[in-house]
Amino acid sequence: MDLPSLSNALGVVLRAGGRVLPPLGNGVLGSNDNSSKQDLLPPINRIPVEILAEVFFRFLEIPSDYFPDRPMLAVTSRCMANPFILGHVCIHWRAVALSTPTLWSSLAIHKPASWMAPMVQIWLQRAKNCPLSLYLYVHCKPSRPEIVGADAILPLFVMCLPRWKNVTFYLNGGPYDSLLGLPNHTARMLECALLDLKSWDHASADQVWRSLSSSPKLRRVFWDNRYMLHHLPAHMPWTQLTHLRMDMGPGSVAPDALLELLRSCQELVELHFVPRIPIRNIPRVSPFILPKLRVLTVQTLCRWDPSLILGCLILPALASINIRHGHISSERQSILYLKDLLARSSCQLKNISLWDTGIEEAEIVDFLSTSPAQFITALDIDVPGSITEATIALLTHDPDDPRTLVLTHLKTLKLHTIRCSDGVLSKMIRSRLPYLEFCEASAEATNLHLADRIFMASMQSAGFNFSLDLIDL
Known part of the structure; x- marks a missing residue:
C-alpha cells in the first residue's frame, strides 16, 4: 500500500473512532514470544516509526472541501485535521506524534x-x-x-x-x-x-x-x-525579494521611481502587480532585464495601459503570465504589448491566462498562431462577448493537415462563454486526446447544444477531468 492510500485509510480509522491497537490477552502468550505478539498487531502498527510518522504527515495534509464557519485549529488553512487526534488512538501513536516535532x-x-x-x-x-x-x-x-x-x-x-x-x-x-x-x-x-x-x-x-x-x-x-496607498515602504528589503505583490495606490510611488524599484529587484521570481489608479507619463527608458522572473500577474482596477510597464521589461525566464484588465474604456488596447514582451524576452511561455476587455477574439487567434505561443501547456482565455468557432477551429487538430498543428504541448484548457455550432467543441477536444488532461468550458445554456453537452458528460463519466458550466441568463 502506498503512502497516500495509508493516509486515507488512517482517516477512515480516525473518523470511525475505533481502536487500532487491541489489548493483548494476559497469559495467552509467553513473555518472550515477541514474534507472536507482532503477528497480532494490525498491519498499520507493524510499519516502522519513521514511515508511520510520514503517514501522519500525509493524513494531516489532506485538503478539505468543506470548512464550517466556526473556530477551528488545523495544520494548514486548506485542511481540517490536527495532530491532537493522533494521540487519542493508542499509546504507540501518541508516542510517535509527541516524538515528531515537525508534526506540530x-x-x-x-x-x-x-x-x-x-x-x-x-x-x-x-x-x-x-x-x-x-x-x-x-x-x-x-x-x-x-x-x-x-x-x-x-x-x-x-x-x-x-x-x-x-x-x-x-x-x-x-x-x-x-x-x-x-x-x-x-x-x-x-x-x-x-x-x-x-x-x-x-x-x-x-x-x-x-x-x-x-x-x-x-x-x-x-x-x-x-x-501602499500613499507611499513606498523604504525599509522593505527589495533587492532580496523573490515573490512580491504590489498594490499601487494614488500616492504610493511616482512612475519613474516604480521602474527604478523594479530594476533593483533582480531576484524576483514572481510578481503580482495591481495598479489602482491610471499610470501616465512614464518616462521613456531602455527596457531592463529581470533575469529570474518566471510568474507575472497584472491585475488592473482602472484605466491603464499594460504596455506602460510591460514595455520596459525583458523577462527571459518568463513561464507564466496572467493578465486581468477589466476596465471598460473607449481607448481599446491591443494584444501588441504581449507580443512585444515575448519577442523581446525570447522566453518559452508555458502558461497564459488572459482576460482583457481591450483585446478582441481575432487578435487572440492571431497571437496563438505565432511562434512564441507554441510552448504553451496551459491556456485560459476570455474575451469581450463570446469565444466563437474561430478560436475553437484554430485549436482543432486535423491529422491530415499539418498546418493545423498549433499548441501541440497543450494539456490544460479553459474557455469562457463559448458560442458555437453543435459538435464543434467536442470535435476540438477529441482531436487533442489523449494529450489534453484538463478542460473547463462555460457557455450560456442556449449557446451550447446537445451533442457537446452529452460529450462532456460522457468524458466526465469516463474519468476525464473535464467540466462544463452552463450559464442561464
Whole structure:
C-alpha cells in the first residue's frame, strides 16, 4: 500500500473512532514470544516509526472541501485535521506524534477563540525548536469574542518570534498590542510574510512590517491593498525579494521611481502587480532585464495601459503570465504589448491566462498562431462577448493537415462563454486526446447544444477531468 492510500485509510480509522491497537490477552502468550505478539498487531502498527510518522504527515495534509464557519485549529488553512487526534488512538501513536516535532510546526487558526489559547501553547511547545508556519484568520467583521481570542493567541505567537518562518495573518479588528513594538532583527528565520492589516491605521501596520522586513531571510512579501496607498515602504528589503505583490495606490510611488524599484529587484521570481489608479507619463527608458522572473500577474482596477510597464521589461525566464484588465474604456488596447514582451524576452511561455476587455477574439487567434505561443501547456482565455468557432477551429487538430498543428504541448484548457455550432467543441477536444488532461468550458445554456453537452458528460463519466458550466441568463 502506498503512502497516500495509508493516509486515507488512517482517516477512515480516525473518523470511525475505533481502536487500532487491541489489548493483548494476559497469559495467552509467553513473555518472550515477541514474534507472536507482532503477528497480532494490525498491519498499520507493524510499519516502522519513521514511515508511520510520514503517514501522519500525509493524513494531516489532506485538503478539505468543506470548512464550517466556526473556530477551528488545523495544520494548514486548506485542511481540517490536527495532530491532537493522533494521540487519542493508542499509546504507540501518541508516542510517535509527541516524538515528531515537525508534526506540530504548522498551525492554522480560523476565527480565534480564547478557549484555544491553552491548546495553542501546547501545540507550539510540542514543535520544540522547529521553524514555524503560522496562519491566523480574523473575520472581516469580527465579533468581540473573536477579537478577544486573537488577543489571547497572538502573544503566544510572539513568544516564538525567532522561529517564525512563514506567517499569514488576516487581522481585522486591530491593531493588536502584542504585535506593536516587535524588536527588529529578531524574526531571523522569517522567509514569507502575508499580512492583511487593512483595518489598522497606517503607522501601526508599518510598525509591524518594519520589524518583519528586518529578517535577513525574507524573500516573499504580500500586503493588503491599503498598505501602499500613499507611499513606498523604504525599509522593505527589495533587492532580496523573490515573490512580491504590489498594490499601487494614488500616492504610493511616482512612475519613474516604480521602474527604478523594479530594476533593483533582480531576484524576483514572481510578481503580482495591481495598479489602482491610471499610470501616465512614464518616462521613456531602455527596457531592463529581470533575469529570474518566471510568474507575472497584472491585475488592473482602472484605466491603464499594460504596455506602460510591460514595455520596459525583458523577462527571459518568463513561464507564466496572467493578465486581468477589466476596465471598460473607449481607448481599446491591443494584444501588441504581449507580443512585444515575448519577442523581446525570447522566453518559452508555458502558461497564459488572459482576460482583457481591450483585446478582441481575432487578435487572440492571431497571437496563438505565432511562434512564441507554441510552448504553451496551459491556456485560459476570455474575451469581450463570446469565444466563437474561430478560436475553437484554430485549436482543432486535423491529422491530415499539418498546418493545423498549433499548441501541440497543450494539456490544460479553459474557455469562457463559448458560442458555437453543435459538435464543434467536442470535435476540438477529441482531436487533442489523449494529450489534453484538463478542460473547463462555460457557455450560456442556449449557446451550447446537445451533442457537446452529452460529450462532456460522457468524458466526465469516463474519468476525464473535464467540466462544463452552463450559464442561464
